Amino acid sequence: MKITVIGSGYVGLVTGACFGHLGNQVICVDNDLKKIAKLKKGTMPFYEPGLEEMVKLNMKEGRLKFSASIPEAVRESECIFIAVSTPPKENGEADLTAIENVAIQIAKSMNSYRLIIEKSTVPVKTGIWVEHTIKIHKRKNCLFDVASNPEFLREGQAISDFLNPDRIVIGVESKRALNLLKRLYAPIRAPIVVTDIKSAELIKHASNSYLAMKISFINAISRICELTGADISKVAEGLGLDKRIGKQFLQAGIGYGGFCFPKDLDAFIAIANQCGYDFRLLKEVRNINQDQVTFFIKKIEQALWNIKDKTIGILGLSFKPETDDIRFTPALTIIKSLLEEGAKIKAFDPKAMDKFKLLVPDITYCRNPNEVAKGADCLVIVTDWLEFKSLDFVKLKHIMKQSVIIDGRNIYDRQALESLGFRYFGVGR
Numbered sequence: 001m002k003i004t005v006i007g008s009g010y011v012g013l014v015t016g017a018c019f020g021h022l023g024n025q026v027i028c029v030d031n032d033l034k035k036i037a038k039l040k041k042g043t044m045p046f047y048e049p050g051l052e053e054m055v056k057l058n059m060k061e062g063r064l065k066f067s068a069s070i071p072e073a074v075r076e077s078e079c080i081f082i083a084v085s086t087p088p089k090e091n092g093e094a095d096l097t098a099i100e101n102v103a104i105q106i107a108k109s110m111n112s113y114r115l116i117i118e119k120s121t122v123p124v125k126t127g128i129w130v131e132h133t134i135k136i137h138k139r140k141n142c143l144f145d146v147a148s149n150p151e152f153l154r155e156g157q158a159i160s161d162f163l164n165p166d167r168i169v170i171g172v173e174s175k176r177a178l179n180l181l182k183r184l185y186a187p188i189r190a191p192i193v194v195t196d197i198k199s200a201e202l203i204k205h206a207s208n209s210y211l212a213m214k215i216s217f218i219n220a221i222s223r224i225c226e227l228t229g230a231d232i233s234k235v236a237e238g239l240g241l242d243k244r245i246g247k248q249f250l251q252a253g254i255g256y257g258g259f260c261f262p263k264d265l266d267a268f269i270a271i272a273n274q275c276g277y278d279f280r281l282l283k284e285v286r287n288i289n290q291d292q293v294t295f296f297i298k299k300i301e302q303a304l305w306n307i308k309d310k311t312i313g314i315l316g317l318s319f320k321p322e323t324d325d326i327r328f329t330p331a332l333t334i335i336k337s338l339l340e341e342g343a344k345i346k347a348f349d350p351k352a353m354d355k356f357k358l359l360v361p362d363i364t365y366c367r368n369p370n371e372v373a374k375g376a377d378c379l380v381i382v383t384d385w386l387e388f389k390s391l392d393f394v395k396l397k398h399i400m401k402q403s404v405i406i407d408g409r410n411i412y413d414r415q416a417l418e419s420l421g422f423r424y425f426g427v428g429r
C-alpha cells in the first residue's frame with residue numbers, strides 16, 4: 001500500500017520504517033528541513049535501538065523515502081498518518097495547531113479519495129475537528145475518511161512494540177476506512193479493537209493515565225514503606241503476582257517522565273474538564289508524581305547535610321533507559337534544584353548527553369560512571385540503564401570522596417552495598 005506519515009519523530013519514523021518493513025511504499029514527511037536532509041543521508045535524529053538499520057535497509061530497497069513536501073506525499077499515497085507533536089500548552093491542554101495545520105495542507109493537496117489517520121495522541125473529539133477542517137479546505141467532490149489509530153509503542157523498544165503490539169485500536173466511521181486499515185495491519189498478529197473515532201481517542205488517554213496511576217500508586221505505597229520500615233520491593237512483588245493487578249509499572253522510583261505520561265495526563269484532565277468532568281483522581285496522580293521528585297531531592301539533602309559545594313554524580317539523564325529522549329526527564333528537575341543549592345554536578349548518560357548539554361551546558365559531562373564517581377560526595381541513580389546495574393563498587397569506594405549511593409530506581413542491593421561500607425538510600429525500602 002502507499003502510505004504517507006507526516007511527522008518523522010519517535011512515532012512517525014518508527015511507523016514509517018515498520019510499514020516499509022512490512023512491504024508498503026512509505027513517504028515520511030517533516031517540516032524540519034534539517035531532519036529530512038539528515039534522514040535522506042541515513043542519519044537518525046534520535047537514538048532508538050534497531051531503527052537506523054531498519055530505515056537504511058528500507059531506503060535501499062526502495063520502500064522508504066523522505067520528503068519535506070506534504071502536497072507531493074499526499075498526492076502519491078492513499079493512507080496519510082498524522083504523527084506530528086501535540087505538545088502541552090501552559091494550561092495543560094494539548095496544543096493541536098500542528099494537527100490543524102497538517103489537516104489543512106492534506107485537504108488542499110488531495111486529488112482523490114484519501115484516508116487520514118490520527119496517529120498522534122490527541123484529546124477526544126479531535127477527529128471531529130480534523131474532519132471539519134478537511135471539509136472546509138478540500139476540493140469539491142474529493143472523498144475522504146478520518147480514522148483514529150493511536151500508537152502504544154514505548155521508546156527504547158519501539159520497533160518490537162510496533163510489530164508485536166498487545167492490540168491495534170482502529171477508530172473508524174466507514175467500512176472503506178476499516179478495510180484499508182485492516183489490510184494495512186494484516187501482517188501484524190494482534191487483537192484488533194474496532195470502534196468509533198471518539199472511543200479510540202479515549203482509549204489512548206485512558207491507557208496512559210492508567211499506567212501513570214499505577215506508578216503513582218506504587219510510589220505512594222513506597223512512602224508508607226519508608227514511614228513504617230516495610231520494603232516496597234517485596235510489597236510490589238506480592239501485589240504484582242495477583243493477575244488482576246499485574247507486575248508491570250509497579251517499580252517505585254522518582255516517578256514518571258517522558259513526552260507521554262506528563263503531557264497526556266494534563267491533556268486528559270483538561271479535556272475532561274471541558275467536557276464537564278473534574279478528573280480529581282488524575283490530578284492526585286500528577287501531584288504524587290511531582291511530590292516524588294521533590295521528596296527524592298530532599299533525600300539527597302538529608303544524605304549529604306549541606307548541598308553547597310558538594311560534588312554530586314548523576315548517572316542517567318534520559319527519562320528512561322534505551323532512549324536519548326530527555327523530554328520531561330526527572331533528571332532536569334533534580335539537577336536544576338541541586339545547582340540552585342550550590343552543588344557541583346558531574347553526569348553521565350550512555351545516549352542522552354548531547355541533548356542534555358543543550359539544556360544544561362554548565363555541568364561536567366563524563367565519559368563513564370567511574371569518571372562521574374571520582375571525587376564525588378555521592379552517586380545518584382536517576383535512570384536505570386542496564387550498564388549502571390553492574391558497577392565496580394570496590395573501585396568506586398576508593399575513588400569517591402564519600403561512599404554514598406542514592407538509588408532513585410532501586411537497582412542495587414542495600415545489604416551488598418552496606419557490607420562494602422557504602423551508605424545506601426533507596427526508594428521505599
Ligand code: NAD
Pocket residue numbers: 006007008009010011012029030031032035083084085086098101102119120121122151152153154155259260
Ligand atoms: P516528536 O517530537 O519526536 O516528533 C514529531 C515530529 O513532527 C517532529 O519531527 C516535528 O518536526 C514534526 N512536526 C511538527 N509539526 C509539523 C508540521 N506542521 N508538519 C510536519 N511535521 C511536523 O514526537 P513523538 O514522540 O514522535 O510524538 C508524536 C505524537 O505521538 C505525539 O502526539 C505523542 O504524544 C504521540 N506518541 C508518542 C509516543 C512516544 O513514545 N514518543 C508514543 C505514543 C504516542
